[in-house]
Amino acid sequence: MTEKTLEKLKILAAAAKYDVSCASSGVSRGGGGALGGTSGWGVCHSFADDGRCVSLLKVLLSNYCAYDCAYCLNRASNDTPRASFEVEELAALTIEFYRRNYIEGLFLSSGIIRNADYTMERIVSVLRLLRETYGFGGYIHAKCVPGTGRELIVQAGRLADRLSVNVEIPSAANLKKLAPDKDHQRIYAPMRLIKQGLEETSEDRRRLAHTPSFVPAGQSTQLIIGASDENDRDILRLSSMLYQRARLKRVYYSGFIPVNAYDRRLPALAGPPLRREHRLYQADWLLRFYHFEPQEIADDTYPHLDLNLDPKSVWALRHPEFFPLDVNRADYTALLRVPGIGVRSAQRILQARSCRRLGDEHLAKLGVVMKRARFFLARSGQSHMNINHLGPEKVRVLLMDEDCPDKTGRTERPTLFQGNFRAISK
Amino acid sequence: MRVFVYDQSFEGLLSVIFDAYTLKCFPSHLCGRGDLHYFAGAHVVATRPEKSGRVFAALCRKLSTEGLHNLFLLWLAEESGGDLLLFRHLCKVLQHGGIAENDPADADALAVRRLARKVARQAEHYAGFVRFQKTRPGFVRSGSDGVIAKELYLAIIEPQHNILPLLQRHFVARLGDQLWAIYDAARHYGLMAEGEDVREIFLDENILHHGGLREELLAEGEEFMQEMWKSYFQSCAVRERVNPSLQKQLMPQRYWKYLTEKQIFRAFQL
Numbered sequence: 001m002t003e004k005t006l007e008k009l010k011i012l013a014a015a016a017k018y019d020v021s022c023a024s025s026g027v028s029r030g031g032g033g034a035l036g037g038t039s040g041w042g043v044c045h046s047f048a049d050d051g052r053c054v055s056l057l058k059v060l061l062s063n064y065c066a067y068d069c070a071y072c073l074n075r076a077s078n079d080t081p082r083a084s085f086e087v088e089e090l091a092a093l094t095i096e097f098y099r100r101n102y103i104e105g106l107f108l109s110s111g112i113i114r115n116a117d118y119t120m121e122r123i124v125s126v127l128r129l130l131r132e133t134y135g136f137g138g139y140i141h142a143k144c145v146p147g148t149g150r151e152l153i154v155q156a157g158r159l160a161d162r163l164s165v166n167v168e169i170p171s172a173a174n175l176k177k178l179a180p181d182k183d184h185q186r187i188y189a190p191m192r193l194i195k196q197g198l199e200e201t202s203e204d205r206r207r208l209a210h211t212p213s214f215v216p217a218g219q220s221t222q223l224i225i226g227a228s229d230e231n232d233r234d235i236l237r238l239s240s241m242l243y244q245r246a247r248l249k250r251v252y253y254s255g256f257i258p259v260n261a262y263d264r265r266l267p268a269l270a271g272p273p274l275r276r277e278h279r280l281y282q283a284d285w286l287l288r289f290y291h292f293e294p295q296e297i298a299d300d301t302y303p304h305l306d307l308n309l310d311p312k313s314v315w316a317l318r319h320p321e322f323f324p325l326d327v328n329r330a331d332y333t334a335l336l337r338v339p340g341i342g343v344r345s346a347q348r349i350l351q352a353r354s355c356r357r358l359g360d361e362h363l364a365k366l367g368v369v370m371k372r373a374r375f376f377l378a379r380s381g382q383s384h385m386n387i388n389h390l391g392p393e394k395v396r397v398l399l400m401d402e403d404c405p406d407k408t409g410r411t412e413r414p415t416l417f418q419g420n421f422r423a424i425s426k
Numbered sequence: 427m428r429v430f431v432y433d434q435s436f437e438g439l440l441s442v443i444f445d446a447y448t449l450k451c452f453p454s455h456l457c458g459r460g461d462l463h464y465f466a467g468a469h470v471v472a473t474r475p476e477k478s479g480r481v482f483a484a485l486c487r488k489l490s491t492e493g494l495h496n497l498f499l500l501w502l503a504e505e506s507g508g509d510l511l512l513f514r515h516l517c518k519v520l521q522h523g524g525i526a527e528n529d530p531a532d533a534d535a536l537a538v539r540r541l542a543r544k545v546a547r548q549a550e551h552y553a554g555f556v557r558f559q560k561t562r563p564g565f566v567r568s569g570s571d572g573v574i575a576k577e578l579y580l581a582i583i584e585p586q587h588n589i590l591p592l593l594q595r596h597f598v599a600r601l602g603d604q605l606w607a608i609y610d611a612a613r614h615y616g617l618m619a620e621g622e623d624v625r626e627i628f629l630d631e632n633i634l635h636h637g638g639l640r641e642e643l644l645a646e647g648e649e650f651m652q653e654m655w656k657s658y659f660q661s662c663a664v665r666e667r668v669n670p671s672l673q674k675q676l677m678p679q680r681y682w683k684y685l686t687e688k689q690i691f692r693a694f695q696l
Contacts, residue, residue, distance in 0.1 A: 001650070001651075001654070005654070006653070006654055006657060009654060009657060009661070010657050010658075010660075010661050013657075013658050013661035013662050014662070016662075017661070017662045017663070017664055018664065030599035030600050030602075033602040033603060033621050033622075034602050034603060035600070035601065035602060035603045035604070036600055037600035039553070039596065039599075041550075043550070043553050043554045044554045044676070045554040045555070046554070046555070046659065046677065046685065046687055047672075047673045047676045047677040048659065048663040048673070049660075049663040049668050049669075049670065049673060050663045050664045050665075050667040050668050050669055050672075050673075051667070051669040051670075051671075051673045051675075051676060052663075052664075052667075053676070054659065054662060055554075057658070058662060096651055096654075097651075097655065097658075099558065099560075099579060099601070099604060100557060100558045100559070100560070100579065100651065100686075101556050101557060101558050101581070101597075102557070102655050102686070104554075135603075138600070257664065257666050257667075271666060272666055272667060274667070348528070351528045352528055352529070352530040354525075355525045355528065355529055356529070356530070356531060358530065361531075362530040362531060365530050365536055366530050
């Protein structure tokens with residue numbers, strides 16, 4: 001490994017950084033004297049200066065690209081430094097990093113070299129070298145480029161832990177406009193192939209003793225938020241469909257970063273829409289862990305998420321008739337609807353109320369955030385504090401006072417962003 | 427004020443519980459043998475396997491799997507007053523059964539869960555934050571003076587809690603084909619493993635300096651590999667989203683001392 005590899009690493013890591021996925025969870029394996037294992041919950045090895053977790057060595061195999069997508073730094077018409085890893089070089093680098101516990105494994109994507117199949121073949125050859133020659137057992141997440149055929153999907157699926165095909169732009173029309181070389185057909189076809197492979201494997205597993213694994217950590221995708229004019233209702237409807245019909249493990253949301261400001265097809269943003277991205281992740285959690293339906297979070301009347309309040313509180317304020325709730329009687333799914341009660345605290349409430357009647361003094365100890373939950377729970381002698389007495393408007397103001405700055409820790413001016421956006425898209 | 431003096435081992439603590447029930451006298455303070463507060467009226471607990479075994483068997487019957495694991499975590503916490511907390515909690519468990527584990531009204535049960543979670547979380551952190559450095563050949567000598575040919579991958583940590591036993595299985599499962607060691611510089615002991623074979627080791631701490639091992643002990647090419655990692659670390663951050671407070675929140679500064687990517691001043695000169 002030489003100075004040249006270092007230069008390539010700098011270019012190809014910077015080129016891959018806009019992909020937000022970093023998970024290394026969902027599969028357990030290891031032992032037996034070999035190199036590499038994975039632990040079911042995933043491990044974060046570091047946190048970069050932007051506060052994102054560094055779990056995998058996330059690089060492109062090459063940032064030469066035949067496509068010309070408006071939102072992408074590596075588009076063919078951009079004049080940026082280009083580089084490509086040799087297959088052997090990248091595999092060796094992964095192993096060296098892994099041995100020092102810098103990383104949990106490899107996240108490999110690539111610009112389109114010549115065509116989809118040629119690119120995918122190169123990606124698969126890195127995976128094969130790592131798994132078969134080096135006997136590497138660590139985590140591998142590989143990207144499937146749009147338009148990959150069945151044969152290569154099967155090969156990649158046998159070697160990788162997770163595969164992903166990025167949808168990027170939620171609607172077909174906007175995708176056509178911003179990425180003329182891609183279309184939804186070419187994106188959803190590989191996604192369906194992966195799903196088929198997963199179903200076949202789980203069926204084989206029922207009949208045969210030894211079934212080779214196929215994408216054991218499932219597939220994921222990424223949506224770019226704010227590069228096109230889809231509203232949150234459209235996005236959540238799409239996510240929910242991807243979870244239910246395509247059986248995806250995760251949908252990632254990436255706030256659009258204007259890397260090609262010169263392209264007039266894109267909105268001019270002051271900065272990435274971090275607040276909106278944060279609210280979408282909260283809504284995504286409601287879909288996956290809180291038994292919410294997408295239309296309960298955003299519908300035709302309210303197509304946008306409230307940027308100032310989390311989506312669960314917003315739902316609660318629109319449904320005062322559901323409250324107040326008695327924590328000693330309410331069932332699990334009802335508890336999950338209360339702002340300030342999460343999956344963990346709801347489970348703890350079920351556990352704890354089997355040994356005593358719960359009062360206010362217990363709830364905080366069980367991890368319930370009382371400053372939010374207090375308006376929605378039936379509490380003896382406190383009926384003047386609940387939502388039906390105060391009214392949703394008043395509670396909303398009180399909740400907003402309590403709403404801490406979002407996880408990104410920044411104060412943004414969402415109204416300004418929305419204003420800009422409308423001006424451009426019309 | 428009732429004081430029990432014991433040898434500060436886990437079996438010792440179980441023997442304390444045994445004695446407390448036998449004497450029907452529950453201590454409000456626990457002391458070690460060498461402690462300054464050695465009171466004339468204090469009861470000295472003799473650690474006996476037959477005592478601790480009986481208590482442990484009873485606990486195994488009453489505690490959930492998670493509850494038993496929490497005992498282990500709490501013991502590794504090495505927090506002052508942790509033994510007394512554990513004593514009070516275990517007495518309640520023996521009296522009321524496993525239900526006392528999750529009683530929300532019981533401050534001790536809550537403190538036990540909190541502390542156990544803190545230790546487990548620190549171990550999870552270290553599973554990611556441990557950084558191995560490849561040492562030059564001949565760094566490790568076995569028994570008499572035979573030189574082990576394999577290069578050792580050595581990592582230094584300074585955890586608040588004694589989390590090394592918790593890390594063992596994690597790294598044994600993934601670094602099966604290399605010789606590795608993790609050394610706890612705060613407790614002055616380490617574990618060295620090759621395959622499934624794990625040994626306790628002690629290091630001459632003069633070979634350490636800020637950020638890890640002294641340069642002359644590193645293998646050829648090791649500094650370059652560290653440089654590669656630092657470059658990767660710099661390149662993967664998105665400039666538009668830079669957020670140092672979030673970084674510090676997720677990766678507290680107490681971990682930075684031995685993190686390769688945070689050793690800026692040792693930047694490799696090409």
